Amino acid sequence: MGPSGCGKSTLLHLLGGLDRPSAGEVSLNGRRTDNISEKALARMRRTEVSYVFQSFHLMEELTAVENVELAALLAGRSPRVARRRAEELLDQLGLSGRARFLPSALSGGQRQRVAVARALSNEPLVVLADEPTGNLDSAATLDVLQLFKDLHESGQTLVIVTHDARIAATADRKFSMRDGAFVDEARLTGGTTGQLGALVGLED
Amino acid sequence: MGRIVLVIRLALRDLRRRRTEAALLLIAVLASTTTLTLGLVLRDAASDPYQSTRAATKGPDVVAGVSQADDLAELGKLAIASGVTEHSGPYPVIAAKLEASGRTSDVQVEGRDAADAAVDQPEVTQGSWVGDGGVVLEAAFADSLDVGVGDSVALDGRSFKVVGVAVTAAMPPYPGASCIVSAGCINGAIPDDRNLPAGLLYKPGLAWLTQADVLSLAMDRSALSYVMNLKLADPDEAQAFVDRNGGHYGGAMPMQTWESILADATDLARDSQILLLIGAWLLGLLAVASLSVLVGGRIADQTRRIGLLKAVGGTPGLVAAVLLAEYLLVAVVAAAAGLTIGALTAPLLTESSAGLVGGAGTASLTWSTIGLVTAVALGVAVVATAVPAVRAARSSTVSALADAARPPRRTGWLISLSARLPVPLLLALRVAARRPRRVVLGVVSIAVTVSGIYVLLVLNAFLGEQPGTGAYTEDQVAVLRRVLLVWTVILLSLAAVNAIVITWATALDNRYASALARALGATPQEVTVALATAQVLPAFLGAVLGVFPGGFLLFAAINTITGGDGDKATLPAPWQLVALVLATVLVVAALTSVPAHLGGRRPVTATL
Numbered sequence A: 001m002g003p004s005g006c007g008k009s010t011l012l013h014l015l016g017g018l019d020r021p022s023a024g025e026v027s028l029n030g031r032r033t034d035n036i037s038e039k040a041l042a043r044m045r046r047t048e049v050s051y052v053f054q055s056f057h058l059m060e061e062l063t064a065v066e067n068v069e070l071a072a073l074l075a076g077r078s079p080r081v082a083r084r085r086a087e088e089l090l091d092q093l094g095l096s097g098r099a100r101f102l103p104s105a106l107s108g109g110q111r112q113r114v115a116v117a118r119a120l121s122n123e124p125l126v127v128l129a130d131e132p133t134g135n136l137d138s139a140a141t142l143d144v145l146q147l148f149k150d151l152h153e154s155g156q157t158l159v160i161v162t163h164d165a166r167i168a169a170t171a172d173r174k175f176s177m178r179d180g181a182f183v184d185e186a187r188l189t190g191g192t193t194g195q196l197g198a199l200v201g202l203e204d
Numbered sequence B: 001m002g003r004i005v006l007v008i009r010l011a012l013r014d015l016r017r018r019r020t021e022a023a024l025l026l027i028a029v030l031a032s033t034t035t036l037t038l039g040l041v042l043r044d045a046a047s048d049p050y051q052s053t054r055a056a057t058k059g060p061d062v063v064a065g066v067s068q069a070d071d072l073a074e075l076g077k078l079a080i081a082s083g084v085t086e087h088s089g090p091y092p093v094i095a096a097k098l099e100a101s102g103r104t105s106d107v108q109v110e111g112r113d114a115a116d117a118a119v120d121q122p123e124v125t126q127g128s129w130v131g132d133g134g135v136v137l138e139a140a141f142a143d144s145l146d147v148g149v150g151d152s153v154a155l156d157g158r159s160f161k162v163v164g165v166a167v168t169a170a171m172p173p174y175p176g177a178s179c180i181v182s183a184g185c186i187n188g189a190i191p192d193d194r195n196l197p198a199g200l201l202y203k204p205g206l207a208w209l210t211q212a213d214v215l216s217l218a219m220d221r222s223a224l225s226y227v228m229n230l231k232l233a234d235p236d237e238a239q240a241f242v243d244r245n246g247g248h249y250g251g252a253m254p255m256q257t258w259e260s261i262l263a264d265a266t267d268l269a270r271d272s273q274i275l276l277l278i279g280a281w282l283l284g285l286l287a288v289a290s291l292s293v294l295v296g297g298r299i300a301d302q303t304r305r306i307g308l309l310k311a312v313g314g315t316p317g318l319v320a321a322v323l324l325a326e327y328l329l330v331a332v333v334a335a336a337a338g339l340t341i342g343a344l345t346a347p348l349l350t351e352s353s354a355g356l357v358g359g360a361g362t363a364s365l366t367w368s369t370i371g372l373v374t375a376v377a378l379g380v381a382v383v384a385t386a387v388p389a390v391r392a393a394r395s396s397t398v399s400a401l402a403d404a405a406r407p408p409r410r411t412g413w414l415i416s417l418s419a420r421l422p423v424p425l426l427l428a429l430r431v432a433a434r435r436p437r438r439v440v441l442g443v444v445s446i447a448v449t450v451s452g453i454y455v456l457l458v459l460n461a462f463l464g465e466q467p468g469t470g471a472y473t474e475d476q477v478a479v480l481r482r483v484l485l486v487w488t489v490i491l492l493s494l495a496a497v498n499a500i501v502i503t504w505a506t507a508l509d510n511r512y513a514s515a516l517a518r519a520l521g522a523t524p525q526e527v528t529v530a531l532a533t534a535q536v537l538p539a540f541l542g543a544v545l546g547v548f549p550g551g552f553l554l555f556a557a558i559n560t561i562t563g564g565d566g567d568k569a570t571l572p573a574p575w576q577l578v579a580l581v582l583a584t585v586l587v588v589a590a591l592t593s594v595p596a597h598l599g600g601r602r603p604v605t606a607t608l
């Protein structure tokens, strides 16, 4: 959490290798990622990290299921496997009836569910979510909130940037940022994993 | 006044802000104006110069000749035949060898008076008319020898000073000629297996001396022949006059009508003009293709900009005026540059008629050409302004603002098909599927270019065989080859501009999709290859269609229009066609690699 412009998005971009630090190191799962090639970063995004964006970023001309399977196709899965996995995920996220809809025919909450399904399709270590409820009305926010809670309980590691205290309350650890740096860390529960500090290079 | 300044200022600022786009637009409009200018100048050149030369030189309606002094009486009778109003001559003519700057050439030398003749007084374009010891050369001949006023030439070993260069309507300009010497002339290729009769002139040029000098060149009077120029009461009766007076070919007294000289003089220009006009059509199609990609892309953009300007208080009128001013600036610059380039390159193609007044130089750029070219450029400007202006004026400010970019198209079957392909192809097909119209333009643009090249290959092979057949001389083949070359260069440049423009537009348009694909794990290489492939696949399709049916049909059409004998043409060999398709694909791949590379490397975070 932190005020606008403090560097939250920048941090997520660094973690997922969409941006490179001008100084310092980034490690993921014990491996340095700030000095590897673009190609290796792309490979990492296929299998180890994935993104959920504030403004969904779905391809407008693709149906829900096509959007979800795209990540798996880019990772080299066979079209049949990718399609089956996409349909399963949409089922799990309560969108089975919406699989052939274009994003323009879906509500904001449904779109974000599709984006989450896409992020999960390659079974990543971490899902990076940048203000995933920022563009949603309160009903849809609750909806997505529940989704993240379920994912969290199922053991999926999530790094979520949010202004929403309710989302923050579901986390194991909460970091506060200001002016490009961490200013505070709170352990909210016993923690299901405790990997996060190591993940972002923060020693405790 | 202040309003106009404001409009121009806003327009200039916008053009500066999108420099690349403005430059590409300028190039596309420039290419069309240049081609149009060339086509129109060439059209004028094909008919006018002979007429103006005829007027300026008191051109004869009939030229008659006899090959020996004994027949001079025949010419005397002809001079007073019914229908003849004026005549000049008979003038003595002798065959000679001319040496200039190390080269030897056959020449027909006509002996003239220093005083002006009533019929066929050659128009001196440089220097002065004949005087004792001074020779005047026909302009195209002097041009081909690279000899000018003040140089010295040798005629049959005797040195003469070149005192002038002149044009005449009594004979087609070099390398054409009508034979007026008794020895006879041959203008086509010399068959290898035959010896020429001794003394026959090969591709003679034309020179004028004083009568006294011609007589002094003659060893004896039997070497001389005579020509006489006749003016008729009714020039349209020339052929009937010739028939009546026994001037048939091979007769004792050969005669030439002004119509047959006109045909010879403009034959070549007409052939090059047909080539140019076909080229102009192809280039026009290409220009339309690139213009619609560019202008179409801008129109969507500008609908939004108009909304923006309206939102900050600009009236729709002001906004449309800014837009119009922008296009007008580009159009005016393109029209001026196109007219200049066209007028400067046209003489390269009309040099063959350098022996005619106005055949070379810039004189042939007429007001109607200037008007038409400018009108076309301005027309593009007005259409490009009208569509977004009307659209934005009709829509509300809010919806114009929301009209961010043209939404991508969904082409379902391509999307499912692409799911089965490797990542770069998958992305490439989806890039293509998002803008089907642009893909069609890409295919058309390449198909038009390749059809053009196909026809060029046929014509080139055809010309290669000509010197042996006698239909064209080597020099004429050289002129036509030069026309083909200019054609090829313009065609290829425009096609290259198109390929780059289309890729650029694609890369810009796919910024978002490319960034998203990379966020989902596509590598920069995969995105680059996809952007390039999205151009190369249509290029391949276009190249294949351009060979068949494109090139085949185009050649058939040209053949029908020109009444040519297509059976004589050698169609390109299969290996040439395969090479053509491959070369097209490689060139397009190379041209698109830079914009595609830039598109693939763009930082993801800048877009998402």
Ligand SMILES: Nc1ncnc2c1ncn2[C@@H]1O[C@H](COP(=O)(O)OP(=O)(O)O)[C@@H](O)[C@H]1O
Pocket: A002, A003, A004, A005, A006, A007, A008, A009, A010, A011, A179, A180, A181
């Ligand atoms: N630690 C940092 N070092 C350098 N620049 C930073 C840092 N943190 C933030 N910035 C800069 O601040 C700007 C806003 O950051 P951003 O990550 O978008 O903020 P947020 O998402 O928290 O609103 C960015 O342009 C980024 O370059």
Ligand SMILES: [Mg+2]
Pocket: A008, A009, A010, A130
């Ligand atoms: Mg942010």
